[in-house]
Amino acid sequence: MNANGVREPIEAEDADLSGSRFVNVKLAGSQFEDVNLSASNLTNVNLAGVRVENANLAGLRISNANLRGASLTDCRIDGMTIEGILVSDLIAAYERNSK
Numbered sequence: 382m383n384a385n386g387v388r389e390p391i392e393a394e395d396a397d398l399s400g401s402r403f404v405n406v407k408l409a410g411s412q413f414e415d416v417n418l419s420a421s422n423l424t425n426v427n428l429a430g431v432r433v434e435n436a437n438l439a440g441l442r443i444s445n446a447n448l449r450g451a452s453l454t455d456c457r458i459d460g461m462t463i464e465g466i467l468v469s470d471l472i473a474a475y476e477r478n479s480k
């Protein structure tokens with residue numbers, strides 16, 4: 382399916398759009414529910430204000446990103462690193478030094 386130059390919402394339900402390519406596409410205000418984006422690549426993407434809930438982000442790699450104001454709550458962080466340092470170690474060090 383080719384949607385070049387389209388300027389209207391697209392409804393896709395119970396669809397397999399695997400292998401799709403989106404370039405210079407505006408999806409602001411879109412809703413994604415029960416979507417499989419595994420093994421996808423996001424480059425030069427504006428995710429400001431995006432909310433992610435009940436997501437499997439295992440193996441997620443983020444680089445060269447602005448994370449100002451980003452927040453993680455009620456998340457599994459075992460094995461998660463920032464600049465190669467385990468987040469669990471960072472939290473443990475913070476808790477030791479804040480007493």
